[in-house]
Amino acid sequence: MKLVYKIWIEGDNKAFGEGPYKLLKKVDQLGSIHKAAQDMNMSYSKAWSIIKRAERELGIILVESNIGGAGGGGSCLTSQARILLNQYNEFCHEAEEILTELYNKYFSELL
Amino acid sequence: MKLVYKIWIEGDNKAFGEGPYKLLKKVDQLGSIHKAAQDMNMSYSKAWSIIKRAERELGIILVESNIGGAGGGGSCLTSQARILLNQYNEFCHEAEEILTELYNKYFSELL
Numbered sequence: 001m002k003l004v005y006k007i008w009i010e011g012d013n014k015a016f017g018e019g020p021y022k023l024l025k026k027v028d029q030l031g032s033i034h035k036a037a038q039d040m041n042m043s044y045s046k047a048w049s050i051i052k053r054a055e056r057e058l059g060i061i062l063v064e065s066n067i068g069g070a071g072g073g074g075s076c077l078t079s080q081a082r083i084l085l086n087q088y089n090e091f092c093h094e095a096e097e098i099l100t101e102l103y104n105k106y107f108s109e110l111l
Numbered sequence: 112m113k114l115v116y117k118i119w120i121e122g123d124n125k126a127f128g129e130g131p132y133k134l135l136k137k138v139d140q141l142g143s144i145h146k147a148a149q150d151m152n153m154s155y156s157k158a159w160s161i162i163k164r165a166e167r168e169l170g171i172i173l174v175e176s177n178i179g180g181a182g183g184g185g186s187c188l189t190s191q192a193r194i195l196l197n198q199y200n201e202f203c204h205e206a207e208e209i210l211t212e213l214y215n216k217y218f219s220e221l222l
Contacts, residue, residue, distance in 0.1 A: 001120055002121055004118070004119055004120070010112070011112050058112075060222075091216075099118070099206060102206055107198060110195060111120065
């Protein structure tokens with residue numbers, strides 16, 4: 001037996017959680033929404049709408065496009081997005097640790 | 112913005128979470144799976160299968176039937192079920208408190 005959970009941030013609608021987190025990490029790594037979408041077996045339009053929805057719900061610009069330049073166009077994270085990803089990552093680690101402790105406290109002898 | 116989460120206990124499959132918890136509390140209160148199902152706008156067969164699945168996955172008998180007697184038949188929780196509900200309830204309260212704290216720690220300035 002183990003504890004399973006889904007955690008997300010919500011305003012009027014779902015705003016941010018594991019899905020947008022993984023996608024933005026991939027955009028950061030590959031420097032492009034297009035490449036990130038490909039890498040995650042997702043259509044570009046789906047990736048784009050996930051990012052735009054998170055931006056709209058959070059009220060934060062997350063991704064900026066680089067137009068042209070030596071390496072052609074691409075996308076990079078804003079500094080606000082980097083802060084959000086870092087905070088989210090630390091939040092998840094701490095939540096995982098505490099929920100595992102709580103599970104052991106309340107259920108380890110019972111289940 | 113707020114944190115939203117779903118937490119459940121899983122073995123090979125979903126075993127126990129908010130749904131079975133609420134149903135079993137109602138069975139305890141009303142003394143009958145039939146009345147509990149009615150009260151929750153759920154068919155008897157659905158209520159029965161939720162309880163049986165939880166029992167199977169957890170490996171714990173949760174509900175006992177009282178056959179006949181002065182007040183007619185009915186169902187009551189086993190002592191193991193009572194322990195599980197109490198532990199689950201305390202777990203949820205503590206998890207809620209801690210996750211709210213964590214949300215404030217990581218996101219209150221950002222969102």
